[in-house]
Amino acid sequence: MKRNQIRFIVILGTFAIIGIIVIQIYWMQKAWNIKEKQFNQTIFIGLQNVAEKLSTYSQTEPPNENPVNQLSSNYFVVNTDCIIDVNVLDYYLRTEFDKLNIDTDYEYAVYDCHNDKMVYGNYVSIKGKDNSIEMTTNMPKYSEYVYYFGVNFPSKTNSLTGDMGLWIIFSAILLVSVIFFSYAIFIILRQKRLSELQKDFINNMTHEFKTPISSINISADVISNPEIVNDPERLQNYGGIIKQENQRLNNQVEKVLQIARIEKLGFELKKESVELNEIIREVTNNSKTNNANSVKIEAHLDENIPEIFADGLHLTNIFYNLIDNAVKYSLGYPEIIIRTKLKGKVALVTVQDNGPGISKEFQKKVFQKFFRIPTGNIHNVKGFGLGLYYVKNICQSHRWKIWLESGTNKGSTFVIEILIP
Numbered sequence: 001m002k003r004n005q006i007r008f009i010v011i012l013g014t015f016a017i018i019g020i021i022v023i024q025i026y027w028m029q030k031a032w033n034i035k036e037k038q039f040n041q042t043i044f045i046g047l048q049n050v051a052e053k054l055s056t057y058s059q060t061e062p063p064n065e066n067p068v069n070q071l072s073s074n075y076f077v078v079n080t081d082c083i084i085d086v087n088v089l090d091y092y093l094r095t096e097f098d099k100l101n102i103d104t105d106y107e108y109a110v111y112d113c114h115n116d117k118m119v120y121g122n123y124v125s126i127k128g129k130d131n132s133i134e135m136t137t138n139m140p141k142y143s144e145y146v147y148y149f150g151v152n153f154p155s156k157t158n159s160l161t162g163d164m165g166l167w168i169i170f171s172a173i174l175l176v177s178v179i180f181f182s183y184a185i186f187i188i189l190r191q192k193r194l195s196e197l198q199k200d201f202i203n204n205m206t207h208e209f210k211t212p213i214s215s216i217n218i219s220a221d222v223i224s225n226p227e228i229v230n231d232p233e234r235l236q237n238y239g240g241i242i243k244q245e246n247q248r249l250n251n252q253v254e255k256v257l258q259i260a261r262i263e264k265l266g267f268e269l270k271k272e273s274v275e276l277n278e279i280i281r282e283v284t285n286n287s288k289t290n291n292a293n294s295v296k297i298e299a300h301l302d303e304n305i306p307e308i309f310a311d312g313l314h315l316t317n318i319f320y321n322l323i324d325n326a327v328k329y330s331l332g333y334p335e336i337i338i339r340t341k342l343k344g345k346v347a348l349v350t351v352q353d354n355g356p357g358i359s360k361e362f363q364k365k366v367f368q369k370f371f372r373i374p375t376g377n378i379h380n381v382k383g384f385g386l387g388l389y390y391v392k393n394i395c396q397s398h399r400w401k402i403w404l405e406s407g408t409n410k411g412s413t414f415v416i417e418i419l420i421p
Contacts, residue, residue: 006188006189006192009185009188010185010189013181013185017177017178017181020174020177021174021178024170024171024174027167028167028171031167032160035160036073036160039104039156039159039160040070042100042102043068043076043102043151043153044066044068044070044076045100046093046096046097046099046100046102047067047068047076047078047096047151048066048067048068049092049096050078050089050092050093050096051063051067051068051078051079051080053092053096054080054082054084054088054089054092055080055081055082057085057088058080058082058083060081060082061081062081063079063080063081065079067079067080069142071140071142073156074152074153074154074156075139075140075150075151075152075153076150076151076152077142077145077148077149077150077151078148078149078150078151079145079147079148080147080148080149081146081147082147083147084110084147084148084149086110086119086121086122089108089110089121089149090108090121090122090124093106093108093124093151094124103126103159104126104153104155104156104159105123105124105125105126105153105154105155106123106124106151106152106153106154107120107121107122107123107124107151107152107154108121108122108124108149108150108151108152109121109139109149109150109152110148110149110150111141111142111145111146111147111148111149111150113146113147116141117141118139118140118141118150120139121149139152198370209249212245212246212249213245213249215241215242215245216241216242216245216246219238219239219241219242219245220242222234222238223235223238223239223242269310269311269314269397269398270311270312270313271309271310271311271398272309272310272311272312273307273308273309274307274308274309274310274312274315275307276305276307276308276315276340276347276349276418277301277302277303277305277340279312279315279316279319280299280301280319280338280340280349281299281301282316283316283319283320283323284297284298284299284319284323284338287320287323287327294333294334295327295333295334295336296333296334296335296336297323297336297337297338298335298336298337298338299337299338299339300337300338300339300340301338301339301340302339302340302341302342302347304342305340305341305342305347305420306420308347308418308419308420308421309421310398310418311394311398314394314397315394317390317394318391318394318395318416319338319351321387321388321390321391322351322391322414323336323351324387325387325388326351326353326355326412329353329355329356330353330354330355330356331355331356334353334354334355335353335354336351336352336353336354337350337351337352337353338350338351338352339352342420345419345420346417346418346419346420347417347418347420348415348416348417348418349415349416349418350413350414350415350416351413351414351416352411352412352413353411353412353413354411355411355412356408356409356411357406357407357408357409357410357411357412358404358406358407358408358412359407359408360407363404363406366388366404367388367389367391367392367402368389369386369389370386370389371389391414395416398418399419400416400417400418400419401416401417402414402415402416402417403415
């Protein structure tokens with residue numbers, strides 16, 4: 001699948017999911033408002049009936065205006081214009097609410113005009129646990145009434161939520177769908193990235209194998225010429241070329257197989273006490289010898305660094321890989337500086353080069369397997385993109401930290417933080 005197709009699917013799917021979520025939230029809010037309005041209307045009817053029954057019981061005229069006033073989402077006050085008997089009020093509230101199927105916990109209080117305060121009446125639970133629960137909220141007074149009572153519904157929100165069970169189920173299904181879509185997109189992008197890595201690896205491998213195969217083919221053609229027998233020195237020379245290029249191919253294949261074994265079985269570290277500075281000196285000296293006078297390598301080492309606990313072979317390979325990368329990617333005369341510094345319980349090792357540098361968009365990717373900085377159709381740098389992946393895994397196996405400090409045309413500096421026991 002092409003990149004543009006994947007981008008189109010992701011954008012289209014994202015807009016679709018966002019649209020569904022917005023619509024779901026809208027209808028959820030609308031359903032909530034309807035439920036709340038129905039609940040309030042039912043409460044108004046029930047409290048009006050209670051007020052009328054209290055007036056009838058006390059043989060007084062009911063209030064001319066609507067006796068019920070909603071002061072907050074959960075709190076209602078009811079004007080009675082008569083003295084209220086708490087026991088009678090409790091009975092009327094229970095019967096009216098039961099008649100109207102109001103199955104929500106409530107509590108009520110009666111205003112005492114002599115003491116100018118709300119006197120708590122009772123907490124009525126749909127589970128039947130009365131008188132055992134204290135007032136859950138401070139019921140405020142209402143200055144416009146003289147004889148009135150207040151009713152609070154502390155579990156109103158829970159009750160409305162319970163009535164919207166179907167909407168909640170739909171929302172849960174939507175959430176699962178969003179998670180599934182996100183996971184599917186993640187898998188698609190991951191497979192796309194793996195496909196690109198595989199393609200890049202095959203391209204790199206083709207170019208890596210093309211040169212030695214061509215050299216072997218040319219040498220084989222020369223050796224197959226019967227007249228070559230008369231020139232033993234030339235025969236030996238081309239035989240050496242075949243052996244050398246064959247070894248080169250073998251090394252490349254072995255490198256890939258080694259990474260495969262490492263990923264499958266993990267690293268088998270043979271840790272021991274080693275001299276960090278001594279390993280760096282050995283690596284720099286060998287690198288200078290192998291690269292003749294074409295590379296400048298300097299080592300500025302802190303002699304206060306004690307022995308560290310590490311796998312000497314893998315540690316040596318780390319520095320060989322970093323130096324090899326610096327040499328391969330240099331645009332001119334490579335200059336490499338290796339520094340060590342003791343900082344508390346940590347030894348900092350930096351490998352700095354004067355190469356072209358690495359832009360920020362690629363700095364985190366250079367440690368990924370098979371990743372190589374894109375250069376179009378130019379393949380002047382040999383390799384499979386496994387060196388820094390190997391270095392990163394070795395550091396992680398030792399519980400060390402490694403990071404890159406670089407920028408375009410600023411060279412690259414790899415920093416390794418090694419714990420000292």
